[in-house]
Amino acid sequence: MFQTSIPQARRRPVPAPPKAEAPDCIGSSSRMAQVLDRIAMAAPSMATVFITGESGTGKEICAQSIHAASDRAHGPFVPLNCAAIPRDLLESEVFGHLKGAFTGAVADKPGAAAMADGGTLFLDEICEMDLALQTKLLRFLQTSTIQPVGASRPRKVDVRIVCATNRDPEEEVRQGRLREDLFYRLHVVPIHLPPLRDRGDDVIEIARHALVRFSDEEGRHFTGLSADVEALFRRLPWPGNVRQLLNVLRHAVVLNEGPLVTREMLPLGLHCSATRQPASAPNDSDTCVMDDLIGRPLAEIEQIVIEETIAREGGSVPRAARVLDVSPSTLYRKRESWARQAAAS
Numbered sequence: 001m002f003q004t005s006i007p008q009a010r011r012r013p014v015p016a017p018p019k020a021e022a023p024d025c026i027g028s029s030s031r032m033a034q035v036l037d038r039i040a041m042a043a044p045s046m047a048t049v050f051i052t053g054e055s056g057t058g059k060e061i062c063a064q065s066i067h068a069a070s071d072r073a074h075g076p077f078v079p080l081n082c083a084a085i086p087r088d089l090l091e092s093e094v095f096g097h098l099k100g101a102f103t104g105a106v107a108d109k110p111g112a113a114a115m116a117d118g119g120t121l122f123l124d125e126i127c128e129m130d131l132a133l134q135t136k137l138l139r140f141l142q143t144s145t146i147q148p149v150g151a152s153r154p155r156k157v158d159v160r161i162v163c164a165t166n167r168d169p170e171e172e173v174r175q176g177r178l179r180e181d182l183f184y185r186l187h188v189v190p191i192h193l194p195p196l197r198d199r200g201d202d203v204i205e206i207a208r209h210a211l212v213r214f215s216d217e218e219g220r221h222f223t224g225l226s227a228d229v230e231a232l233f234r235r236l237p238w239p240g241n242v243r244q245l246l247n248v249l250r251h252a253v254v255l256n257e258g259p260l261v262t263r264e265m266l267p268l269g270l271h272c273s274a275t276r277q278p279a280s281a282p283n284d285s286d287t288c289v290m291d292d293l294i295g296r297p298l299a300e301i302e303q304i305v306i307e308e309t310i311a312r313e314g315g316s317v318p319r320a321a322r323v324l325d326v327s328p329s330t331l332y333r334k335r336e337s338w339a340r341q342a343a344a345s
């Protein structure tokens, strides 16, 4: 049976009648101002844009902004996550196939490149694309023609390409995982999205916008962040970037009423990760940990310390057990019991 594990919505062009709306790409830090300038400069051209940045920094939202600000905004924006598609289906996902081209091809199916005709094709996680398909993608970029699997003749399409990766593309080229000629063909206008921790007060600006939206969606009455939550947000390293910030806020809004987001509403362990920042203000960090632990039930403190130790030991329970001077089975038992409690609540 011909099946993919990709949700249908990811493969459908985002409908854009009459014109794609620019998504909110929030931030007024100097680093983001440079990014927004580059988006504005690159958008009207046909040049391929190569977006890099850690996971959750907003690469897809940046690609949507480029599309929305281009003269193709009336056309489709088609995102395709190369990492989410099984390798043997990727060619058909990009270029389409004809009925009977392979077992399970029960009907003609247009690929993402054909669906993006007149618009923008966003190839996310481009470095995950298999080398053989990279060769076909290069041919497509050079000729603007596609040949669906099973078709005898190529067909012209008019597509602007934006691609993204959270890897270092030059290192991928050195390692032989990304074709050098494809890299140079794609890397015409590079845009690097800085991690959230390097965007100064953008973290607060994004949080305030998200809070208004989530409050509205969840029927809550949040009006802002408490002063100590703002201070904590500025200190956190945010390894999951904007996506992590949004998840933290959604969690607070769903489980509480408002009007302010306070430290107790934040998920366990988030506070302690503030201590992982370079020790520019060690006393601040120590105070942060103490303030967060004092006043919590002892069982909760135990859970925070155990989970944090496991995380610091790279996820290894046996190593964390050695650090905490208990047996690994004690940690496994406690974690199972927390998982049962969480499932029951």
Ligand SMILES: Nc1ncnc2c1ncn2[C@@H]1O[C@H](COP(=O)(O)OP(=O)(O)OP(=O)(O)O)[C@@H](O)[C@H]1O
Pocket: 024, 025, 026, 027, 053, 054, 055, 056, 057, 058, 059, 060, 061, 062, 124, 166, 206, 242, 243, 246
């Ligand atoms: N500057 C921003 N302002 C508001 N929301 C943002 C901003 N940047 C990212 N987001 C939101 O954060 C979430 C993650 O963004 P996005 O999916 O674009 O990141 P990504 O870099 O493509 O992630 P991945 O590498 O995991 O694919 C989305 O919900 C997006 O709308």
